[in-house]
Amino acid sequence: MFxxxxxxxxxxxxxxxAVFPILQDRVGVGLMLLVAFIGIPLLTSEYxxxxxxxxxxxxxLAAIGLNILTGYAGQISLGxxxxxxxxxxxxYKFATFSIAIGGAETTIPLVVTILLAGVVAALVGVxxxxxxxxxxxxxxxxxTLAAQFFIEWVLVKFGxxxxxxxxxxxxxxxxxxxGYLFDSPGEKYIFTLSFVxxxxxxxxxxxxxxxxxxxxxxxxxxxxxxxxxxxxxHTKLSAFAVSSFFCGVAGALWAFVxxxxxxxxxxxxxxxxxxxxxxIIGGMGSIIxxxxxxxxxxxxxxxLSNVPPMIGWDIGxxxxxxxxxxxxxxxxxxxxxxxxxxxxxxxxIGKEKLRSWPFPY
Amino acid sequence: MEDIIFELQFFLEVxxxxxxxxxxxxxxxxxxxxxxxxxxxxxxxQGAMMLFAALxxxxxxxxxxxxxxxxxxxxxxVMVLLxxxxxxxxxxxxxxxxxxxxFMATIGITFFLDGFxxxxxxxxxxxxxxxxxxxxxxxxxxxxxKLELVAGFTAGALVLALALFFNKTKIGRALRAVADDHQxxxxxxxxxxxxxxxxxxxxxxxxxxxxxxxxxxxxxxxSLTLLALKALPVLILxxxxxxxxxxxxGLIIGSGEKLAEIYIGPFVGGAIENWxxxxxxxxxxxxRPQGLFGxxxxxxx
Amino acid sequence: xxxxxxxxxxxxLSVEDISLSFGAVRAxxxxxxxxxxGEVRAIIGPNGAGKTSMLNCINGFYHPQQGTIxxxxxxxxxxxxxxxxxxxxxxxxxxVALFKGMSTLDNIMxxxxxxxxxxxxxxxxxxxxxxxxxxEHRRFVEDIIDFLExxxxxKTPVGRLPYGLQKRVELGRALAAEPELLLLDEPMxxxxxxxxxxxxxxxxxxxxxxxxxxxxxxxxxxVVMDISDRxxxxxxxxxxxDGVPDExxxxxxxxxxxLGGGH
Numbered sequence: 046m047f048x049x050x051x052x053x054x055x056x057x058x059x060x061x062x063a064v065f066p067i068l069q070d071r072v073g074v075g076l077m078l079l080v081a082f083i084g085i086p087l088l089t090s091e092y093x094x095x096x097x098x099x100x101x102x103x104x105x106l107a108a109i110g111l112n113i114l115t116g117y118a119g120q121i122s123l124g125x126x127x128x129x130x131x132x133x134x135x136x137y138k139f140a141t142f143s144i145a146i147g148g149a150e151t152t153i154p155l156v157v158t159i160l161l162a163g164v165v166a167a168l169v170g171v172x173x174x175x176x177x178x179x180x181x182x183x184x185x186x187x188x189t190l191a192a193q194f195f196i197e198w199v200l201v202k203f204g205x206x207x208x209x210x211x212x213x214x215x216x217x218x219x220x221x222x223x224g225y226l227f228d229s230p231g232e233k234y235i236f237t238l239s240f241v242x243x244x245x246x247x248x249x250x251x252x253x254x255x256x257x258x259x260x261x262x263x264x265x266x267x268x269x270x271x272x273x274x275x276x277x278x279h280t281k282l283s284a285f286a287v288s289s290f291f292c293g294v295a296g297a298l299w300a301f302v303x304x305x306x307x308x309x310x311x312x313x314x315x316x317x318x319x320x321x322x323x324x325i326i327g328g329m330g331s332i333i334x335x336x337x338x339x340x341x342x343x344x345x346x347x348x349l350s351n352v353p354p355m356i357g358w359d360i361g362x363x364x365x366x367x368x369x370x371x372x373x374x375x376x377x378x379x380x381x382x383x384x385x386x387x388x389x390x391x392x393x394i395g396k397e398k399l400r401s402w403p404f405p406y
Numbered sequence: 407m408e409d410i411i412f413e414l415q416f417f418l419e420v421x422x423x424x425x426x427x428x429x430x431x432x433x434x435x436x437x438x439x440x441x442x443x444x445x446x447x448x449x450x451x452q453g454a455m456m457l458f459a460a461l462x463x464x465x466x467x468x469x470x471x472x473x474x475x476x477x478x479x480x481x482x483x484v485m486v487l488l489x490x491x492x493x494x495x496x497x498x499x500x501x502x503x504x505x506x507x508x509f510m511a512t513i514g515i516t517f518f519l520d521g522f523x524x525x526x527x528x529x530x531x532x533x534x535x536x537x538x539x540x541x542x543x544x545x546x547x548x549x550x551x552k553l554e555l556v557a558g559f560t561a562g563a564l565v566l567a568l569a570l571f572f573n574k575t576k577i578g579r580a581l582r583a584v585a586d587d588h589q590x591x592x593x594x595x596x597x598x599x600x601x602x603x604x605x606x607x608x609x610x611x612x613x614x615x616x617x618x619x620x621x622x623x624x625x626x627x628x629s630l631t632l633l634a635l636k637a638l639p640v641l642i643l644x645x646x647x648x649x650x651x652x653x654x655x656g657l658i659i660g661s662g663e664k665l666a667e668i669y670i671g672p673f674v675g676g677a678i679e680n681w682x683x684x685x686x687x688x689x690x691x692x693x694r695p696q697g698l699f700g701x702x703x704x705x706x707x
Numbered sequence: 708x709x710x711x712x713x714x715x716x717x718x719x720l721s722v723e724d725i726s727l728s729f730g731a732v733r734a735x736x737x738x739x740x741x742x743x744x745g746e747v748r749a750i751i752g753p754n755g756a757g758k759t760s761m762l763n764c765i766n767g768f769y770h771p772q773q774g775t776i777x778x779x780x781x782x783x784x785x786x787x788x789x790x791x792x793x794x795x796x797x798x799x800x801x802x803v804a805l806f807k808g809m810s811t812l813d814n815i816m817x818x819x820x821x822x823x824x825x826x827x828x829x830x831x832x833x834x835x836x837x838x839x840x841x842x843e844h845r846r847f848v849e850d851i852i853d854f855l856e857x858x859x860x861x862k863t864p865v866g867r868l869p870y871g872l873q874k875r876v877e878l879g880r881a882l883a884a885e886p887e888l889l890l891l892d893e894p895m896x897x898x899x900x901x902x903x904x905x906x907x908x909x910x911x912x913x914x915x916x917x918x919x920x921x922x923x924x925x926x927x928x929x930v931v932m933d934i935s936d937r938x939x940x941x942x943x944x945x946x947x948x949d950g951v952p953d954e955x956x957x958x959x960x961x962x963x964x965x966l967g968g969g970h
Binding site for chain 1: 503684
């Protein structure tokens with residue numbers, strides 16, 4: 046009833062191609078940002094913010110990264126965890142380097158450090174993306190596994206990356222931006238949220254630009270894409286670069302904001318799978334879907350470990366983790382069969398229905 | 407002089423051990439190839455199937471106290487049932503979907519099976535006891551692991567059996583027909599459903615054999631699924647559709663990895679076994695995207 | 708690269724003595740022909756005669772083992788398809804090769820890709836130059852949408868469109884590149900009479916209004932003889948006839964090939 050676009054005429058292509066062409070959507074997104082920036086930090090508990098919201102946002106960012114590569118450009122990757130690790134350790138190296146050259150003071154601003162880490166991840170991503178020019182589909186999946194295992198190994202084996210920490214664990218420096226210390230869970234959450242919000246918008250802009258169309262063209266039919274003039278080299282490698290940049294920043298945030306101390310195992314093959322699942326369940330080729338998928342995968346384990354005891358069903362921790370596996374597996378299959386475009390598609394179907402409500406058509 | 411002989415013996419020992427381990431990779435890769443050939447599905451779940459089969463076998467042995475041969479037969483029944491379920495609930499519903507979707511569905515199967523197997527049979531490491539020999543024997547100064555030798559022979563026998571099955575039996579020929587062209591096979595009255603169930607059952611059987619070998623070697627445990635991932639580079643070397651390719655690829659990966667660990671490993675900090683196979687495969691791909699035995703693809707528009 | 712301009716009536720593309728084989732299969736053997744600027748050139752022949760392979764050679768998708776292709780006065784040995792696109796060769800495909808996950812508008816916009824220059828950073832901002840560029844090209848694409856009369860399906864994912872409309876969108880995508888040479892691979896296959904008439908109209912309009920040179924493969928003889936200026940006939944990879952429609956229609960070799968008389 047209230048979700049109507051009648052009477053909203055677009056008088057320019059610019060208006061027609063806005064991210065949210067419908068007024069109600071703009072209001073909705075504004076409200077959501079308001080809630081995210083002000084409502085959540087004020088109204089919810091520290092546990093909710095630090096154990097659910099912050100990791101959810103960071104994983105959503107990684108999922109956007111993978112979605113760019115797999116959902117938009119159609120290049121499947123099982124190496125997301127590896128690229129996140131690159132981001133985390135690059136950020137660590139930049140941060141400690143910046144402290145080292147400045148005496149005890151950081152000379153490179155933190156935000157720059159994190160972005161630089163993303164750039165390093167992008168470079169590594171491009172390196173492992175080169176095989177994608179010759180190989181496709183499953184073959185590429187294997188090549189990205191090479192990235193995953195190789196990166197993990199390098200980070201464990203070479204002390205330089207951890208500044209020769211004997212345990213192989215790195216500790217992130219305090220989060221200080223322009224003299225302000227982001228210390229409490231609420232502040233850290235705001236820090237993450239700002240990053241994620243800006244980057245999500247950037248991703249949205251990118252995928253609707255000619256660069257994003259190139260990715261989708263390569264995904265849908267690579268031969269035709271080449272014949273109408275997309276250079277496979279540029280298109281694929283730019284997808285790898287941008288995707289890895291996002292994953293790298295997510296990795297840096299994961300290390301600096303969420304965990305504080307990290308070892309390479311935090312970015313193992315299971316992390317890669319978890320993020321792939323977020324993309325499949327949320328919706329391939331959808332930015333909003335990356336958020337929905339991340340929320341789903343983050344919340345499910347919490348749901349599983351809290352709900353059975355609540356209804357008086359006591360199952361062991363082991364069992365919960367096995368059930369998680371089963372449910373994830375079954376859900377993946379369910380979504381691929383019933384709605385290959387994921388929850389994001391259900392979301393947009395819902396919106397369409399709402400548009401004509403209360404009439405069926 | 408003595409040094410050289412010793413070096414050579416050591417080299418041979420590493421090589422042979424690598425080759426034999428490689429044949430274990432081949433066993434896993436075989437399962438992949440079977441399914442890919444017959445249905446075009448890249449079955450990521452082959453490793454999970456292997457673990458599930460081995461878990462079932464050991465589980466039946468423990469639970470019912472039966473002889474391992476009885477448990478073996480029961481495990482086969484479980485794998486056939488699994489194949490039926492996969493066809494009924496997953497593949498049958500995804501007919502005509504893109505290969506990449508099917509691939510992801512098998513990742514779903516992987517996770518489901520991993521969770522399901524451990525829910526049923528528990529997650530502690532189990533001993534696989536089917537009377538395979540252990541220890542090693544000395545052959546002219548070269549020590550050879552008995553279990554690995556058995557695994558090598560089993561892999562060889564399995565390939566021979568499969569070759570006979572594909573070339574001499576009616577079902578085998580039907581399978582090959584389906585592999586060549588789904589639609590044409592349908593039109594001459596071959597039921598795709600049955601074929602898929604058969605082929606997944608055979609892959610399950612291959613998985614069971616592989617699981618027995620790996621289980622005897624390392625114990626039946628969750629980490630076997632990670633080892634099964636090693637079958638992927640094997641496939642890349644050998645090509646997705648070639649049974650001999652799976653064998654040769656396995657041997658190359660197995661021996662290459664062991665030799666690299668011994669001779670290159672010390673210079674870069676060791677433990678390169680984790681990634682060497684993938685890197686080898688990736689570099690190889692750059693030069694020969696279709697694998698050693700795969701057919702060259704002519705692209706059309 | 709030297710930009711040569713070719714005047715109407717002069718030879719735009721000439722194919723000399725090219726042969727193409729896949730292993731033992733010979734797809735094209737020693738065929739020479741040319742396309743003049745501004746004409747509608749048809750290639751006909753029975754199935755498997757090597758027509759599509761010929762188009763694939765022209766736009767660099769296949770590389771003939773022998774012979775040369777000269778386009779706008781530049782002779783080339785091997786080139787990549789995207790290089791051909793950059794030189795002004797666009798095409799459509801026998802089996803519609805649209806980007807199924809994208810809308811009609813986006814599909815046609817992809818045809819403009821070679822003319823869009825803004826980089827990744829500028830595109831993430833969606834501000835200033837990048838936006839202005841996007842809007843300019845959108846305007847151009849809207850003209851094509853109007854021309855092809857597909858306004859109503861602008862935002863529909865092309866996977867959901869009926870076949871005839873898909874073919875039209877594909878033509879739109881090729882036109883968006885403002886090609887000098889447009890290769891059409893069976894643009895009317897599988898269409899009903901009315902759709903064929905529409906398509907003929909579009910082809911002739913493109914030829915007339917934009918002066919685009921067109922090379923098309925088609926099975927419907929009526930259509931071919933009607934709209935093309937010159938026709939080349941291929942059979943078993945070899946050229947068996949070439950000339951204006953009337954000549955070709957009466958050529959004994961061609962009649963044999965089509966009626967099976969010679970075999």
